[in-house]
Amino acid sequence: MNGDWLIRGRDGRLGVYLMSDDAVLCRAERTPGGAWEAPRRVGGDQKVYPAPAIGQGADGYAHLATWRPTVKGEAGLVHSAHFRPHLAALDWMPIGHPNRKGDRTGTPAVAVDAQGRAHVFARNIGTGLCMVAQKEKGGWDPWRDLKGQGVEGPPIAVTAESGCVQAFAAVSGGILHWRQEAPGAQPVLQEPLKAPVRPRTLRALATSPEHTTLFYTDDSGDVCAWRPGGEPVSVLAAAGPGPVAAIRTELDGHDCTLLAQRSASGRVAFAAYPTERESAGAWWAESGPRLPADAVVALAMDHENRVVAAALSPSTGLLQITRRKDEPGLAMMAWRTV
Structure with missing residues (x-):
């Protein structure tokens, strides 16, 4: 899954998206902070490939995109x-293919602008990036070629505090960055970052009105933070092989960035530091039981604005949740299976 698969809805309920063989599933709290429902299919009875992208708008609505089979050897995005x-959720609706037709080109990414319009990014056959966006009054614009070449792994998309959409993608020896200059405009390819980066480790977070921070793991195994226009800095050694989850939260009266990652030991590791002040230092603290090897980690805020961490094993469907305790520091409650 590409994006924030743990979300808080408009009514305060938490929900998670997970995969099955031919469907995207959703589980949700029956009441905010309460028991969880059984998984339900998203988008009706259509069979889809289980590699969804997820984005959430400021209105709390979630937008999902994934591939579905069309004719033999071809697929389209929905x-x-x-x-x-x-x-x-609404039924899956077709939104086309970045090359008009063909087979799957890779996991898409989704971001939602300040007007509530979903923007779906997907690699094209030429390994560049394309985008299709919702119109403000319904329907979809045509696919746009955003240029670039050599995209490795899935792109990621994020909405800045300005409400404009950005996208990032790993390439050999660097990172490509696209940015909207104004709402509804076509994102423009910016000056690339030359840096050793491991594909599939990118995660972006809006960290101030001026900046979006991109986290990635470099070839030495360090989690790095990069704000376009500046130089990347090392934050700390990666706890494990996958991407970090990241969220902003208040800790003891300070605006902090909280990172979480499945560690090499199999447990969830947390680290926090003052937002955009990587020089202050950060270190991992592990929590909870050992997780399956395919477990992924996500962070969100619950109905009481407490940090919630979720760990999900796609192969088993095992979902475990913890919340921050109501006390100073970053103490977490005992993990529980839901």
Whole structure:
């Protein structure tokens, strides 16, 4: 799954998206902070490939995109909107292919602008990046070629505090960055970053009105932070092989960035530091039981604005949750299976 698969809906309920063989599933709290429902299919009965991208707008609505089979040897992208985690999502609707037709080109990415319009990014056959966006009054614009070449792994998309959309993608020896200059405009390819980067480790977070911070793991195994226009800095050694989850939260009265990652030991590791002040230093603290090797980690804020961490094993469907305790520091409650 590409994006924030743990979300808080408009009504405060938490929901998670997970995969099955031919469907995207959703589980949600019955009441904010309460028991969880059983998994339900997203988007109706259509069979889809289980590699969804997820983005959430400021209105709390979630937008999902994934591939579905069309004719033999070909596939097309589909989109669904989900207005409340505990309600049914809209049926999957076709939004085309970055090359008009062909087979899957890689996992897409989704971001939602300040006007609530979903932007779906996908690699094209030429290994550049394309985008299709919703119109403000319904329907979709044509696919746009955003240029670039050599994209490795899935792109990631993020909405800046300005409400404009950005995308990032790893290439050999660097990172490509696209940015909207104004709402509704076509994202423009910016000056690339030359840096050793491991594909599939990118994660972006809006960290101030001026900046979006990109986290990635470099070839030496360090988690690095990069704000376009500056130089990347090393934050700390990666706890494990996958991407970090990242969220901003207040800790003891300070605006902090919280990172989480499945560690090499199999447990979840947390680290926090003052937002955009990587020089202050950060270190990992492990929590909870050992997780399956394919487990992924996500962070969100619950109905009481407490940090929630979730660990999900796609192969088993095992979902475990913890919340921050109501006390100073970053103490977490005992993990529980839901």
